[in-house]
Amino acid sequence: MTIKTAPYKVAKEFVQQLVCFAREQGMPVDTVLSRAGIELGALEGQPAYVSGPILERYLAAMLKMVPDPLPGLYASRWRVATFFGLVGFLAQTSSTLGVMLNTLVQVEPLVGDTGKTRIHHVPGEIVVSWHCQFTNPDVLSHASDFILSTFVGCITSAARPGVSVVRSVHLQHAAPEQAELLQRYIDVFGCPVYFGESENRIVLPNDVFDLPLPGADPQLHEMLENHARKLMEERTKASRFVDLVRSRLHQQLQAGAASREALAAEFGMSGRTLHRKLQDDGTSYREILDELRLQRARKLLVESDLSIQQVGELSGFDEGQSFTRWFRQLTGNSPSEFRHRC
Structure with a gap:
């Protein structure tokens, strides 16, 4: 089995909505954020992204405090526009179900790339699938419940009472x-629900693509689409510097000598300036370093027979216990548990 090592991220606005949701449920948000290693102040300021592993740690900590055994289904009752911001309003103002689904796929990068939605047609049916990069099995399960139940809620709200829209x-x-x-x-x-499937997906009949939506507003939808395009262009430019930093830091790790000051010097700036630029883009040196180390550790655990101690050393840790503690904090599993699952 090969582990996918591409970095992933989620929009700050979405994380902010998760924080608001937790507060409204009376949860100790400060404790949850502390366990996840998130500073609330880092979620303020210009729109940007939070790394996917950080979000995963937040969700893992939050799940331990939610009294409902199915928090993903429970949270999906929250208004879509509230949770997904501009993307949610685009969905609500779409003219037909087909326009809504295609629009969601096009602007999904505004929420992040932690999950990827695909739409494909088979004879007589439309299949909407959702693939997620989370590695914590509990987080992945509840996130899948949340996304698919949110999708189904949007779809069924467009149908006339008594009309069956979702097949399975x-x-x-x-x-x-x-x-x-x-x-x-x-x-x-x-509708019928099947578990233990090869992918998370919703199956619809072909004819629902032309189903009109009750909140259709073509003029507002066009304005929101234009705004979404501009935002995606701006965020693409902002992420290029982060990608370059990630590439250089990866080279340092491969050489066994990762250093923030050395990295900053490569870009002709001080460590403080590098920190500020990365913070403006919604990340930090530590987040990128953890991300790259975790990618390397996962790959070695699955694709090699090296001991846990050796994997830790090759991931930048001098002590096996420190590596195990760090790995568990980021993934919810020990290195041995992760290797066994894969």
């Missing part, structure tokens, strides 16, 4: 053991 929902994670929890899935999705 397929989830990668296992079915819950309790009968009452299994019934909740059926109640939320309103």
